[in-house]
Amino acid sequence: MKLISPGQAAANTNDMSSEAGEELVRIGEMAKKYGVTLRTLRFYEDKGLLNPQRDGSTRLYTRRDRARLKLILLGRKVGFSLRDVKQMMDLYDPNGSNTKQLRLALDKSEKQLARLQKQRALIDDAISELSASMSTVRQMLIERSAPQASVAS
Amino acid sequence: MKLISPGQAAANTNDMSSEAGEELVRIGEMAKKYGVTLRTLRFYEDKGLLNPQRDGSTRLYTRRDRARLKLILLGRKVGFSLRDVKQMMDLYDPNGSNTKQLRLALDKSEKQLARLQKQRALIDDAISELSASMSTVRQMLIERSAPQASVAS
DNA sequence: CCGCTCGTTTACGTTTACGTCAATGCTATA
DNA sequence: TATAGCATTGACGTAAACGTAAACGAGCGG
Numbered sequence: 001m002k003l004i005s006p007g008q009a010a011a012n013t014n015d016m017s018s019e020a021g022e023e024l025v026r027i028g029e030m031a032k033k034y035g036v037t038l039r040t041l042r043f044y045e046d047k048g049l050l051n052p053q054r055d056g057s058t059r060l061y062t063r064r065d066r067a068r069l070k071l072i073l074l075g076r077k078v079g080f081s082l083r084d085v086k087q088m089m090d091l092y093d094p095n096g097s098n099t100k101q102l103r104l105a106l107d108k109s110e111k112q113l114a115r116l117q118k119q120r121a122l123i124d125d126a127i128s129e130l131s132a133s134m135s136t137v138r139q140m141l142i143e144r145s146a147p148q149a150s151v152a153s
Numbered sequence: 154m155k156l157i158s159p160g161q162a163a164a165n166t167n168d169m170s171s172e173a174g175e176e177l178v179r180i181g182e183m184a185k186k187y188g189v190t191l192r193t194l195r196f197y198e199d200k201g202l203l204n205p206q207r208d209g210s211t212r213l214y215t216r217r218d219r220a221r222l223k224l225i226l227l228g229r230k231v232g233f234s235l236r237d238v239k240q241m242m243d244l245y246d247p248n249g250s251n252t253k254q255l256r257l258a259l260d261k262s263e264k265q266l267a268r269l270q271k272q273r274a275l276i277d278d279a280i281s282e283l284s285a286s287m288s289t290v291r292q293m294l295i296e297r298s299a300p301q302a303s304v305a306s
Numbered sequence: 307c308c309g310c311t312c313g314t315t316t317a318c319g320t321t322t323a324c325g326t327c328a329a330t331g332c333t334a335t336a
Numbered sequence: 337t338a339t340a341g342c343a344t345t346g347a348c349g350t351a352a353a354c355g356t357a358a359a360c361g362a363g364c365g366g
Binding site: 190192193196200209210211229234235236 | 322323324325326331332
C-alpha cells in the first residue's frame with residue numbers, strides 16, 4: 001500500500017499548465033517527446049542510465065532526466081555503446097570540475113571517431129566492389145539477351 | 154601436380170575415385186586458403202551454402218566449392234546477409250542462361266547499394282556530430298584549466 | 307459496473323555469424 | 337603402443353538493444 005503523496009497525485013490528466021516549476025513528465029509523454037518507446041526508457045533505467053523519481057510506482061522524469069536522455073541519444077547516434085555512455089555519465093559530479101569525465105569522453109570520442117572513419121572506408125570499399133559486380137552482371141545480362149554474337153559481322 | 158597439406162599430411166587417400174585433376178582439398182587447407190575458420194566452413198555448409206563431397210566423414214572441397222566460397226566472401230564483403238547469398242546462389246543452374254539469377258542479384262545489389270549509401274550518410278553525420286562534440290569538450294577542458302570561470306548562459 | 311487507457315514487473319524471444327567447448331574417431335609416425 | 341594432429345558432430349554462448357507477450361493495478365468516463 002502506498003501513502004498518499006502531498007500535493008495531488010501526478011496521475012492527473014496532463015493539464016499541468018498551472019504547475020510550472022517542476023515539470024515532471026510521465027513515461028508516455030517522455031517517450032513521445034524524444035521518439036523512443038516505453039520499453040527503451042525502462043531498459044535504460046534498468047541499465048542504470050536513467051533514474052526517474054517515483055510517485056508510487058509511476059515514473060516521473062525531471063529536467064535532469066531529460067538532459068541525460070538527450071546525451072544518451074547523442075551518444076547512440078555517434079555510435080557509442082550504452083555501456084560507454086554509462087561509463088561516461090557515471091563520472092559526472094555536479095560539485096566537481098568533471099575534468100576526468102571530460103577527458104574520458106574525449107578519449108573515447110577519439111577512438112570512436114577512428115572507428116567511424118574505418119567503417120566509412122570499409123563501406124566505400126564495399127560500394128566500389130558492389131558497383132563493379134553490378135557492371136559485370138549487367139554485361140552478362142546483355143550478352144544473354146543478344147546471343148548472336150559469334151557469327152555477327 | 155598434387156598439393157599435399159603442409160607439415161605431416163595425413164594419409165591423402167587421393168586414390169579414391171581419382172578423376173582427372175580434381176584437386177580435392179580438406180577443410181583445414183580450405184580454411185587457410187581463404188582465411189576463414191573451420192567453424193565458418195561447417196557453418197556455411199549447415200546453412201546450405203556449401204556442399205562438399207565426403208570421403209567417409211571427411212569433407213572434400215572441389216574447385217566448385219572454392220568458387221562458391223569466393224562468391225560468399227564477396228557477398229559478405231559488400232554487406233549481403235548469408236541468407237541473401239544463399240538465395241542468389243540457389244538460383245544457379247549450370248545448364249541454363251541464369252537470367253533469373255542475374256536479375257535477382259542485380260535487384261538485390263541495387264538495394265544493397267542504396268543501403269550502403271545510406272549507411273555512409275549516417276556515418277558521415279555521426280562523424281560530424283562527434284567532431285562537434287569533441288570541440289565542445291576540448292573547450293570545456295580549456296576553461297577548466299583556467300581559473301577565471303565565466304557565467305554560463 | 308464496464309471498458310479504455312496508461313501504468314507496472316518479469317521474462318523469454320529476436321537477429322547474425324559464428325566462438326568455444328566437449329566428447330569422440332581415424333591415421334600415421336616416433 | 338602412445339601420441340600428435342586433423343577430422344567429426346552436437347550444443348550452448350555471445351553481443352546489442354530492445355520487442356513482445358503475459359498478467360496485473362489504478363483511475364476515469366459513461
